Amino acid sequence: MGIRFILMVNKQGQTRLAQYFEYLTIDQRRALEGEIVRKCLARNEQQCSFVEHRNYKIVYRRYASLFFLVGVDNEENELAILEFIHLLVETMDRHFGNVCELDIMFHLEKAHFMLEEMVMNGCIVETSKSNILAPIQLMDKAS
């Protein structure tokens, strides 16, 4: 199924965005997020961007204060997911202009809209930034 969840977590370990493509209860989510964040935040820059946890493989990348963590299954191409994370950040950057953690916090729904255009049910739908952003810009204009 590819991508199982996407998390954005800041350096303090606070979740800033969470999107799951499989059902977990709230308690399971909290536990999972806690474990993953502890594991990933403890790693240094030279270590590789992949961490195995439970039956997930976590592909993560750090952008300034924010960690982007993507949980995938064993069949997924890790390097491609790394590229996907970068695409996601670039897309958000194009929309918000110099995107920062606060943008994502205060425009959580927009961040979700973008994600929704990019990933559906754990599969990548669209990789063109302008295609991703078109419906969102349309909505901005309308309101």
Next chain:
Amino acid sequence: MGQHTTGSDRAIPHFQDGPDHESLLVGHSSQIMERTSKPSWNRALDYGCKICLRGTSYCFLLACQVKRDMIRAIRACKTAAEERAVVRKECAAIRSAVSENDQDYRHRNLAKLMFIHMLGYPTHFGQMECLKLIASPGFPEKRIGYLGLMLLLDERQEVLMLVTNSLKQYPLYIWFYAFDYFSVISKSSSILLRDLNHSNQYIVGLALCALGNICSAEMARDLAPEVEKLLQFRDPNIRKKAALCSIRIVRKVPDLAENFINPAASLLKEKHHGVLLTGIQLCTDLCRVSAEALEYFRKKCTEGLVKVLKDVVNSPYAPEYDISGIADPFLHIRLLRLLRVLGQGDADASDCMNDILAQVATKTESNKNAGNAILYECVETIMSIEDNSGLRVLAINILGRFLSNRDNNIRYVALNMLMKAITVDTQAVQRHRPTILECVKDSDASIRKRALELVYLLVNESNVKPLTKELIEYLEVSDQEFKGDLTAKICSIVEKLSPEKIWYIDQMLKVLSEAGNYVKDEVWHALIVVITNASNLHGYTVRSLYRAVQTSGEKETLVRVAVWCIGEYGEMLVNNVGVLDVEEPITVTESDAVDVIEVAIKHHTTDLTTRAMCLIALLKLSCRFPTCSQRIKDVIVQDKGNLVLELQQRSIEFNSIIEKHQNIRSALVERMPVLDEATYSGRRAGSLPAAVSTSQGAALNLSNGVAKAAAAPLVDLLDLSSDDTPAPSSSGNDFLQDLLGVDLSPASSQAGQAQKSGTDVLLDLLSIGSPSAQDSSFTPNALSKSSQDDKTSMGALERLSSPSAPSIQASSPAGGSPMMDLLDGFASGPPLAEANGPAYPSVVAFESNSLRVMFNFSKQPGNPQTTIIEATFMNKSSVVYTDFIFQAAVPKFLQLHLDPASSNSLPESGDGSITQKLRVTNSQHGKKALVMRIRINYKANSKDTLEEGQISNFPRDL
């Protein structure tokens, strides 16, 4: 928020104008930079953060404003408790707005709820609100409604199914909850259906997206035709979403797959990247669920896909999809993946894609992450499709390049890939062995883990020695947290592939000395089994252990093995028996050997099992080293008052063996019989039932000690189970039996009379009297409660011991004391009790007002299936019975033979009796118990009387 996994009021790191203003992409070029070329790029982000205060730009929307207030309030919280309070307040406000059906704020409330949900608080009350928003006509409301539905709606299908299946079993509230959920689902189905046919294509897109993320099997069935139609929609953005939605539908309801095969095939001819990408994924998924689809795509689409890949690879620069000079690497990867599925197990399809795979493998730029991602996928495809040696060489070379890359990400995927390649081409992977071994020593835990698993797969008979040497050397310097994994793997390799016993023992000793605290119990148990079987290496082993324990005495498992071996083979250590050429000579005195054990037993970290083992070893040495006997006794006596019952008991028992029973001691502490490797490994593999069945069949014939040893050879013999099983009540009893290598038959433990004498003598000897009653009251707690209690119970023990000693002394001059006979029997052959056959208590088989029937049981030696029953009839009335006839019937699995009765008249008032012998053969011996119906005819006062009954109170195991 992720970190609140517990309810404690831990402080949240507080930051007001902290680094969350930092722009995320500062310092990034538009490409992902290769980290080896610029290792400090992330640090640059930390310091070069550009503050971008963009507060004004998001003040336009009122909804945002209100939500911002809440987010601010939550961010201002310093503790989790404060945060919970804020969230509670907000939730209460939203609930009341929900109940008032407040329309204006609905969409803003939902935005808040999404934030609260992300923090990890329950938000189920918002689900209905989502539906109301979805049902509203405006696009922005619908948009957020759908988003809320996807985020907040939880799949509770299972609950729903359970409830509809068995309503009665569940409490009412689950019922309501399920009902609520059901209405959400059914309503959302109808709304979705409407929106899928909406004239506004964006609304159609929304509905498709929601359906693709959350649809259940029922919804999939309902809405599949609509989705199928939308696969041909004019707008590509709808087609791509419909394709992904189809994936969800096909996964939920595989039966629907065939409807999608044709539309999916037509998607592969698209030019729009999004549609192509999702179309390819749909095809991949269809292949997975339907063999028919796989066959179809293989026949019809392989060439087309190869052409698509060729076009993509050779496509000119496309700014919209370009990533580091490659047009849409995601599309490359999906295409390669589908080709892999099609080529697997099909030579024609594989042939068809050879050229393009070779082109991708040779032409792709490998200095950027995107290029490497494609190469990675390409290698995997080459490894999976049907054999083409040229391509394989290419792929292995790419892996070799990856493996020597300085970027850890690349090395990680290379190791990952080699794991898959090993099944295809072991030789090629073996060539990289030195590099892989280097990776085991990497500083990065993820890489180490991968490499170790790979090494584990690479080991074979020919390279096990050098590889193990490397791994053990690394064990010395590895991180603490990695030692557990590494030790387990080394032990497993050594056990599986050891070419000879001496090598096995050597390697295990090294592991034990390096990482003894990480070695699992079964590993050192297995080591002891191997040691006992290597009779020519006993001396060598015990001397090596003696050396090892001098340097690594703090490793618990090493100490255990050493203590066990010194106890067993102590004299070989001292006398230098069986010295091998490779050994350095060593002089150990008897007191040196005892030193080792004394140090171990006194060390503060030593646990119960080790101490118990030390005591046994000391007992054994006390006999082997007569010069140290007094010193050993002193050490043993020190545990006499130990608060742990097990140790106290052993100490007292052993002390009295040493003090009072010199004559039997040497027999008691004889060397352990060789433990059977096959049964031990069989037991580890979980084949316990087999062992049990043999012991059942042989239980009464063989010495049970053997049968029992087969079932639990090591643990029982050493009585190691003491700290696993919380039932020390029988330990004294069991221990001796186990030590002696004999056991009582299962039946005898019920109420053996002949055997009881044997056991009792032994128990008396050890001064522990009636074990079950006393031990149960002898918990360590009871002991520790008051020292007075302690003393009285000790007194009781001493009193118990004193009478038994004289009795033995009195009987021993007589020569054939029964106890001595017993012990001789124990030491040499099957126990004496066995020779007599076990005894069973007699039972009252039948009793009425006028008659009582007693059964006495006995067995013939060597014939456990047959029971001889002596029936005794007693007349309880005051008249004489004449013409007395006893009849019996048994079920088919029994055979019954009746001997003639001793008489046919029964005197009154129990004045005499009739006896009659019955012989019963039980063909299901050990599985079924005896059962019998009886009928008794007699004349009392010349009146015919008939009595009938069923006997089912036979002792078991007859």
